[in-house]
Amino acid sequence: MIQTKTIVQELVKKHGNNRESLIPVLQGIVEKNNYITDEDIIEIANTLDISAGEIYGTTSFYTFLDTEKRGKYVIRVCKSIIAVMKGKAEIIKTIENILNIKVGETTPDNKFSLLEANDIGWSDKEPSMLINEKVYTELTPEKTTEIIESYLRD
Amino acid sequence: MSEKIKKVDNIFSKDCNCKDILAKTLKKDKDSFIQELIDSGLKGRGGAGFPTGLKWKFAKMAEGDEKFVICNADEGEPGTFKDRVILQEVPQKVLGGMALCGHIIGAKKGFIYLRGEYAWMKQDLQKAIDEMHDAFKTMKLDFFIDIRMGSGAYVCGEETALIESMEGKRGEPRNKPPFPASIGFRGKPTVVNNVETLVYTLMIAHIGAPEFKSLGTADSAGSKVFSISGDTPIPGVYELELGMKLSDFVEEFGDGDTKAVQVGGASGFCVPRRKFNDTVIGFEGIPTGGSMMLFNSHRSMYNVLHNYLDFFVEESCGQCTPCRVGCQQLLKGIEAVKSKERDSSYLNELIKLSETMHTASKCGLGQSVANSFNSIVEEFTEEIMY
Ligand SMILES: Cc1cc2nc3c(=O)[nH]c(=O)nc-3n(C[C@H](O)[C@H](O)[C@H](O)COP(=O)(O)O)c2cc1C
Numbered sequence: 001m002i003q004t005k006t007i008v009q010e011l012v013k014k015h016g017n018n019r020e021s022l023i024p025v026l027q028g029i030v031e032k033n034n035y036i037t038d039e040d041i042i043e044i045a046n047t048l049d050i051s052a053g054e055i056y057g058t059t060s061f062y063t064f065l066d067t068e069k070r071g072k073y074v075i076r077v078c079k080s081i082i083a084v085m086k087g088k089a090e091i092i093k094t095i096e097n098i099l100n101i102k103v104g105e106t107t108p109d110n111k112f113s114l115l116e117a118n119d120i121g122w123s124d125k126e127p128s129m130l131i132n133e134k135v136y137t138e139l140t141p142e143k144t145t146e147i148i149e150s151y152l153r154d
Numbered sequence: 155m156s157e158k159i160k161k162v163d164n165i166f167s168k169d170c171n172c173k174d175i176l177a178k179t180l181k182k183d184k185d186s187f188i189q190e191l192i193d194s195g196l197k198g199r200g201g202a203g204f205p206t207g208l209k210w211k212f213a214k215m216a217e218g219d220e221k222f223v224i225c226n227a228d229e230g231e232p233g234t235f236k237d238r239v240i241l242q243e244v245p246q247k248v249l250g251g252m253a254l255c256g257h258i259i260g261a262k263k264g265f266i267y268l269r270g271e272y273a274w275m276k277q278d279l280q281k282a283i284d285e286m287h288d289a290f291k292t293m294k295l296d297f298f299i300d301i302r303m304g305s306g307a308y309v310c311g312e313e314t315a316l317i318e319s320m321e322g323k324r325g326e327p328r329n330k331p332p333f334p335a336s337i338g339f340r341g342k343p344t345v346v347n348n349v350e351t352l353v354y355t356l357m358i359a360h361i362g363a364p365e366f367k368s369l370g371t372a373d374s375a376g377s378k379v380f381s382i383s384g385d386t387p388i389p390g391v392y393e394l395e396l397g398m399k400l401s402d403f404v405e406e407f408g409d410g411d412t413k414a415v416q417v418g419g420a421s422g423f424c425v426p427r428r429k430f431n432d433t434v435i436g437f438e439g440i441p442t443g444g445s446m447m448l449f450n451s452h453r454s455m456y457n458v459l460h461n462y463l464d465f466f467v468e469e470s471c472g473q474c475t476p477c478r479v480g481c482q483q484l485l486k487g488i489e490a491v492k493s494k495e496r497d498s499s500y501l502n503e504l505i506k507l508s509e510t511m512h513t514a515s516k517c518g519l520g521q522s523v524a525n526s527f528n529s530i531v532e533e534f535t536e537e538i539m540y
């Protein structure tokens with residue numbers, strides 16, 4: 001994990017020292033570390049001169065601005081009705097079996113978190129999932145296994 | 155394609171140069187272009203269907219030392235993905251539409267509010283923007299476009315929530331009026347338009363209002379991009395003439411066993427087979443932001459409704475009580491009826507609740523839960539009960 005102070009300062013330098021840059025700064029932290037810590041929030045509060053409570057309130061509003069500890073790879077499987085119809089349950093089961101975790105959990109080595117997401121915009125190619133920012137579509141259990149295994153090797 | 159459904163090639167057509175269209179239109183009188191837009195009958199393609207020409211006119215007339223153009227690329231409605239394809243296939247046209255809007259209303263800055271789920275396309279989009287910036291310079295057009303990312307909140311597609319989010323806050327919808335065209339981003343006059351709407355403005359500049367409205371009907375001029383999914387052999391994005399009959403649509407896209415079509419996503423209406431013949435897709439019938447989900451007779455409409463309600467419970471911003479509590483109660487309510495804890499008469503109470511939500515909720519999210527709830531409960535009562 002990159003040091004809180006450095007990363008916050010860098011992000012503020014890039015996005016500007018004002019309220020409007022709060023979300024881009026938080027997004028930048030998630031991009032680097034996958035979740036936002038209390039330390040991050042306090043550092044941002046001091047730098048942008050916004051109360052920590054206010055920042056927490058903003059963060060908690062957005063699904064992707066996670067304050068729960070997450071793994072290096074956050075897997076989000078789409079759970080829209082179309083995804084369900086096209087076999088989302090099997091994809092979840094496949095991932096759960098490989099990683100030995102349930103939806104909502106993180107592997108003990110902090111490498112993977114498995115989550116579900118509302119419609120991620122691929123109803124023409126369900127089932128689909130995001131791994132961090134990358135998207136994978138038209139999943140089958142076999143294809144899913146291959147993808148997860150490639151991340152395991154990483 | 156059946157003869158009753160007219161496929162159109164306007165949005166994705168590559169045989170026009172959007173930089174030339176833009177350069178040519180910049181030389182025209184601004185008010186007469188607004189009039190052209192009004193005459194074209196173009197209505198917003200993001201769902202609410204406000205006349206685009208009027209929106210631009212209000213923003214142009216509004217006083218402000220600074221103005222903004224925002225392209226709404228939040229595309230969170232279940233079953234839509236057409237903005238994704240438009241942004242991938244013809245980003246220059248979207249950017250051209252934004253620049254045209256900026257020129258007309260007097261804005262020098264535009265933003266694309268891109269949903270977090272589409273972060274994978276950010277780089278390509280930025281490349282298209284950089285290239286377009288060079289073209290603006292050649293045209294001596296002072297306009298700059300930036301991308302702002304969403305972070306996984308459906309309600310941020312609502313234009314005032316989107317603005318709150320861009321200002322660094324929780325994406326909670328504001329009261330309307332005032333509308334963004336008078337008081338928007340940073341309190342300044344702002345046009346918020348859907349991705350597809352912006353492309354149509356540029357295409358209208360190219361082909362003119364008469365040709366645009368030679369398609370469609372009096373209330374629903376032109377064509378529209380549909381996202382078609384579910385029980386169909388040919389899911390995908392299609393640009394179709396507005397005003398078609400749902401029965402013709404189903405004949406073209408169904409799998410031969412279509413039981414119901416959800417028109418307009420989870421916020422839209424569920425139309426059962428017996429009504430296909432009398433249903434028109436357009437502003438005079440059932441409008442849609444483009445989402446068309448087909449369900450065949452193997453699907454449980456209870457599961458469909460349950461999935462939508464789960465979605466609304468999660469995505470309600472919680473700011474107003476009718477929506478926050480109402481969504482939860484509707485979900486618990488159908489579960490109670492299914493498990494026989496409550497009898498079928500309870501469904502009538504739930505319908506009354508959804509109607510209260512329709513009148514008393516602050517924004518379109520809470521207001522439109524009744525659309526899918528009532529249409530599914532009324533048309534598929536037995537599936538909800540047993
Ligand atoms: C809950 C909610 C979500 C919305 N999501 C979107 C969206 O993702 N994209 C969009 O263009 N409009 C969305 N809208 C509609 C916008 O508020 C607004 O009407 C639209 O962006 C205006 O553009 P248009 O006139 O070009 O359609 C949403 C509205 C509500 C109430």
Ligand code: SF4
Binds near residue numbers: 472515516
């Ligand atoms: S209707 Fe729902 S989403 Fe809209 S403001 Fe109220 S609580 Fe928020």
